[in-house]
Amino acid sequence: MTSTGRLRLASTVAVLATTAGLHLVVEGTAWFVQALLAVVVVAATGAAASALRLPGWVGALAQPLALLVVLCVLFVPGQAVLGLLPGPEALRALWVLALEGRETINSQAAPVVAEPGLRLLTTAGAGAVAVVVDIVAVVLRSPALTGPVLLAVHAVAVVFTPGGVTWGWFALAVAGWLLLIAADGGSRAAAWGRRVKQRPTARTSPGGNGGGGGAGRGDGRAVRAGTGAATAVAVTVSVVAVVAAVAVPPLVPGTTSVVLVGGNGAGIGGAAANSVNPLLDLRSDLESQGTAEVLSYRTSALTPTPLRIVTVDNFDGEVWRPSEIDRSQTRALGDGMPGVPGLAPDTPRTDVRYDITVEALRQQWLPTPYPATSVEIDGDWFVDTSTLNIRAQGRTATREGQDYRVVQAAVAPTPEQLRDAGPAPADVVERYTALPQGLPPQLEQQAREVVGSETSGFLQATKLQDWFRSTGGFTYSLEAPEPRSANALVDFLNDKTGYCVHFASAMAVMARTLGIPARVAVGFLPGARLGDGTWQVTLQEAHAWPELYFEGAGWVRFEPTPSARTGAAPAWTIAPVAPPTASTAPTDGASVPSVAPSAAATSSAAPATPGTTTQTSAQNAGVPWSGLLVVLALVLGVLAAPLASRSLxxxxxxRHADTAAAQAExxxxxxxxxxxxxxxxxxxxxxxxxxxSRLAEGLRRDGPGAPGAPVGSSGGSGGSGDSGGQRDREPQAVxxxxxxxxxxxxGAPGSAGGGTALVEDVREVVDAVVAQRPRSATWRWRLLPPSGVAHLRRWGRALLRRG
Amino acid sequence: MVKTVTYGSTVSIPLPWGVRDADGGIADVRDVLGRIRDAVEKVVEGKDDVVRTALVVLLAEGHLLVEDVPGVGKTMLAKALARATGVTVRRVQFTPDLLPSDLTGVSIYDAERRGFEFKPGPVFAHVVVGDEINRASPKTQSALLECMGERQVTVDGTTHTLARPFMVVATQNPAEMEGTYPLPEAQRDRFMARVSMGYPSMTSELAMLASHGARDPLTDLEPVSDPGELRRAIATAAAVHASPAVQQYLLDLVTATRTHPAVALGASPRASLHLLRASRAVAVLDGRDHVLPDDVQSLVVPVLAHRLVLSPEASAVRRTAEDVLVDLLQRVPVPSSSRV
Structure with a gap:
């Protein structure tokens, strides 16, 4: 393999190794597969360009284009020309998707659900990093300089991961980078004599061409700096990065998954916004949530139903997450709400209006009472027809001060109807009774034991609910059950303590073991009614509950979470005991006064329950700006190291120049x-x-006016300056x-002339050279001096040798 | 093919700081040599570099080998140099039948005095011009070279010291020409420097036609110095300071010729000595009391090139000793301070 090929392969591995660290921040593996594809395509494009011997800039240009094609194919094949070329339509679609991804990042805490928008960002990001690394490492041959880029990627994981990144991921990232550097080192052959390497991008130096004389030969060459290097820079950067990995997380507010800053947005410039995380992790504790007001609404219902944000039905044994949205099953919200799934047309229903105002809530899922039949809201929203979840598109999300109007079909199925419900459609059964692999049999045994001989699905469900609420001896707690076994639900059933997520999860899973289609809904409890008739919902009301499917009635809400901690519960929350009708609350139970008792629905945790709130819930959204600043400072620190070392x-x-000779040196x-x-x-x-002479010649030639009078070698010492005036100042300093x-x-000993005035001379000459070079040629001198890199390298080597 | 020999020519770098360290003695020497140079250049036009090298060799008490095709002014240079310096000059045309005694002189029996009398040969002049030295038999060549090395002649058991300054300017036609005995390496080594005259430029040749067409320019050349002054100048040059760093650099360069892959036989220790002496002379010519690496660099080609024997492989691809030396100059680092 050629040295370029080896370097490119190493770059690819390094980027992937670093990107893999984002696994801590983004859910699942699909995003990584896509990112891997993008990185590989970028590398392959570069390799192809090299194989065709195209100039470096062509390859550098082709790589981003290839990346764009990959993004089109992966994310917007429908809009792309021929399914792969980025036309205007595809670019627009990508843009919308990217905005959506940004919203996702803003509104969730890590780990973030890998929705398409977010995956687009990770894929594009990984691809872009691959392009940059390829250019820096392969085209510019400075692999060591990719350190800061890779470090920045890793820093994303560091900042957003609750509790920081584990050493393994960090080691992986560093290993990738070292591999890259090693690949470069291996590709250099020893040369006879001292090596002065031709840099591919070398520019001719000012005094260079044509001048003739002895000086001309070395021009256009640049001693390569900053590369090869490996060890020293590696040591330096690694040290900084280690410090970053260890020190940053504690410094950064809002990096832990549960800290919520209700309303007073902690970050610099972070808007006060909260959101509820659609991921329900059974292993995390519920921590303080703040009391920020997230919604307020007016309704005609006496007892409003909870406002549902999203339903989650994909359970892996520990975490509930939303299923991927099947876009063919969606419709734009502007086209009206679809029919309510599973609800028989003849079921009696009442329309109930909700006029909702968003307070400090930033959410890509729209909180609505279930089932909504009409929603009026601004922005780009669409509905999943199978769940009636309403999802934002593009940069849309709920915004503070936004008003929207929902009409809910308050359904009141009779207990008889529910009891005698027919079998659910096959697709519903298939999707909503799926159980994670390796689910302990204990759950099903427990379920069977609780329901006894009951055969009706609905009655089985009410028994389960009763068992959780009262007869089973469960208590409410903010802490997740102790992880004693491999399964969090088993731990919950043993400990009999947990919070709403555990109750909802356990009931849903147990219902599934009995063959009843079930899922978990995430949303807000109705909240508290204020004196003026407005209902106020705070973060405390974040909640999770199970929904079970009964043919004819559709999805029906249950409430297994005990109301124990609620203190004096409102009278209407008392669960009806009537065996046949049970406490079941049809999803909507509420609104219709006559059904009020059946409003068992609301019997659920009292609105006031501070604890019942869902844990995973409200994450302080927003980007942890201060964290990013710290990272930025670190990256800048790494970048500034060469500058600092040069001046040091x-x-x-x-300081050590105490003799004239030393000063001259x-x-x-x-x-x-x-x-x-x-x-x-x-x-x-x-x-x-x-x-x-090269310097002086270059300065004289490019200085203002004609070349200064050639200074004869035979003139008296310094005597030739009289005609030169200003123009000859720099050459004289030289x-x-x-x-x-x-x-x-x-010279003979003792004849040296030193003096600190030479410092001025150096400054004068350097300034003159700077003034002469194009700006583009001076940035390294200003920002990333190769000599500084060389010093770092030397120190590192010395350090290694001593060690 | 045009080859630019970057370091070969003895250029004076046009910078104003060349004369910084001039003191009295050195300024005098510089003055004398300036006059000599001006005088010589009146005769040999457009060959500043060659004249300068010749002066350096004179000042360093070396011998000069001038190599070129016939008729480009080799002899003229030698004669002009001798006449300008006001020293005695003898010219010997080397031919295949020239005998060693034709150079050194012979003892002949003087009937009147009843004893042998030594008749000094042409080597007993300050400047000896050996024209077409490669036409003589090796035996005669070596006789001359012995004088060059020893600066004395022994005839019939009596040792005769040669004059000072003593300088042999030997001219040589390129080896390929007919009827020549090329100088062996060991003998080439005794010449401090070799220069090539080369054809004059068009303007120089025109000027030459105009001025020399009518009469011999040498007749107009008045001596501008004398042997005593020259001896003092030589002594001054020998005292110029060569710092350890410069000496190290010089040795680095010389030893590098011994390990260079294209070279079969590198430069000898005598070459190092010659290079150092010549460098001192260059420094004096520049009016300095110390030797710079630049001085060494400017002399590497004239002082070393004729001593190197290239490997057959290198010769096969027509590499020249000059190429090799220029290559070395780009590789061997100039001594710098080891401090940060």
């Missing part, structure tokens, strides 16, 4: 270092005089520097 070395050099070293950083290379085989260093090195 310079200072030390002058110091001044000369300063000069060589700085003009080297400016791209004027100084090959080791050039004498000070040659360097000086001459003084050359004279000083020559005296120091080669």
């Amino acid at each position: 070395v310079r200072r030390r050099r002058w 110091a001044a000369w070293a300063d000069l060589v270092e700085q003009i080297g950083d400016l791209g004027v290379s100084v090959p080791p085989s050039q004498t000070p005089r040659q360097v000086g 001459a003084r520097l050359v004279g000083a260093v020559e005296g120091a090195r080669y």
Whole structure:
């Protein structure tokens, strides 16, 4: 394999190794597969460009285009030209999707559900990093400089991961980077003599071409800096990165998954916004949630139903998450709400209006009472017809102050209807009775034991609910059950303590074991009614409950969470005991006064229950700005290291320069270092005089006006300056520097002329060179001096040797 | 093919700081040599570099080998140099039948005095011009070279010291030409430097036609110096400071020729000595009291090139010793401070 190929392969591995760390922040593996595809395509494009011997910039241009094609194919094949080319329509679609992804990031805490928008961002991000790394490492041949880029990617994981990143992921990222550097080191062959490497992008230095004389040969060469290197930079950057990985998480507010800053957005510039996380993790504790008001509404119902945000039906034994939305099963909200799934047309229903105002809530799922038959809201929303979940598209999300109007079909199925419900449709059964692999049999045994000989699905469900609420001896607690076994639900059944997520999960899973289609809904309890008739919902009301399916009545809400901790529960929450009708609450139970008792629905945890709120819930949304700032500072720190080391070395050099000769040497070293950083290379085989004559010539030629009068070698010392005036100032400074260093090195002992005035001369010359070079050629000198990198490298090597 | 020999020519770098360390003695020497150079250049036009090298060799008490095709002014250079310096000059045309005694002189029996009398040969001049030295038999060549090395001649048991300054300017036609005995390596080594005259430029040749067409320019050349002054100049040059760093650099360069893959026989220790002496002379010519690496670099080609024997492989691809030396100059680092 060629050295370029090896380097490219190593770059790919390094990017993937670093990207893999995002696994801690993003749910699932699908995103990684897509990111991997993007990274591989980018690398392959680069390799193809090299194989065709195209110039570096062509490859650098082709890679982003290839990435765009990958994004089109993966995310918006419908809009892309021929399914793969990015037309205007596809670009627009990608843009909308990207905005959606940004919303997702803003409104969820890690780990984030890998919805398409977010996956687009991770894929595009990984691809973009791959492009940058490829350019830096392969085209510019400076693999060490990819460190900060990769570190920045890793930093994303560091900042957003609750509790920080484990060492393994960090080690993986670093290993990838070291591999990249090693690949570069391996590709350099030892050369005879001292190696002065031709840089692919070398520019001709000012004094370079044409001047003739001895100086011309070395021009256009640049001593390669910053690469190869490995060890030292590795050590430096690694140290910084380790510090970052260890130190950042505790410093950054809002990085833990449950800290919620109700309303007073902690971050710098972070809007006060909250959201409920659609991921229900049975293993996490419920921590303080804040009391920020998230919604307020007016309704005609006396006892409103909870406002559902989203339903989750995909359970892996520990975490509930929403199923992927099947886009063919959706319709734009503007086209009206679809029919209520499973609800028989003849079921008596009442329309109930909700006028909802969003307070501090930022959510991509719209909180609505179930089942809604009409929703009026601004923005780009669509409905999943199978669940009636309403999802935002693009940059849409709920915003503070936004008003929307929902009409709910308050359904009141009779207990008889529910009891005698026929079998559910096959697709519903298949989707909603799926159980995770390896579910302990204990759950089903317990379910069977609870329902006894009852055969009606509905009556079985009411028995289960009763068991959780009262007869089973469960208590409410903010803490998740102790993880004693492999299964969180088993732990819950043993401990008999947990919060709403556990109750809802356990009931849903047990219902599934009995063959009843079940899912878990996430949303808000109705909240508290204020004096003016407005209902107020705070983060405390975040809640989860099971929904079970009965043919004819559709999805019916149950409430297994005990009301124990609620204190004095409102009278209507008392569960009816009537065996046949049970406490079942039809999803809607509420609104119709006559059904009020059956409003067992609401019997659920009292609205006031501070604890019943769902744990996973309200995550402080928003980007942890301060965390990003810390990371940014670290990255800048890494980038600033060469600059710092250069000036450190310079200072030390002058501090030790106590003789005239040493001062001359110091001044000369300063000069060589700085003009080297400016791209004027100084090959080791050039004498000070040659360097000086090149510099002076370049300065004179490019200075204002015609070339200064050639200064004859036979003039008296310094006597030729009279005609030069301003124009000859820099060449004379060069001459003084050359004279000083020559005296120091080669003159008779004691004849050296030093003096700190040489510092001024150096500055003058360097300024003149800077003024002459195009801006694009001076950025390294300003920001990332190769000489500084070289110093770091040397220190690192010394450190390693000592170790 | 045009080859630019970057470091080969003895350029003076046009920078204003060249004369910084001039002190009295050095300024005098510089003055004398400046006059000599001006005088010589009046005769040999457009060959500044060659004249300069010749002066360096004179100042360093070496011998000069001038190599080129016939008729480009090799002899003219030698004669002009001798006449300008006001020293004695003898010219010997080397031919295949030239005998060693034709150079050194012979003892002949003087009937009047009843004893042998030594008749000094042409080597007893300050400047000896050996024209077409490669036409002589090796035996005669080595006789001359012995004088060059020893600076004395032994005839019939008596040792005769040669004049000082003593400088042999030997001219040589390129080896390929008919009827020549190319100088062996060991003998080439005794010449401090070799220069090629090369054809004059068009303007120089025109000027030459105009000025020399009528009469011999040498007749107009007045001496501008004298042997005593020259001896003092030589002594001054020998005292120029060569720092350890420069000496190390010089040795690095010389030893590098011994390990270079394209070279079969590298430069000898005598070459190092010659290079150092010549470098001192260059420094003086520049008015400096110390040697710079630049001085060494400017002399590497003239002082070392004729001593190197390239490997057959390198010769096969027509690499020249000059190429090799230029290559070395780009590789061997100039001594710099080891401090950060």
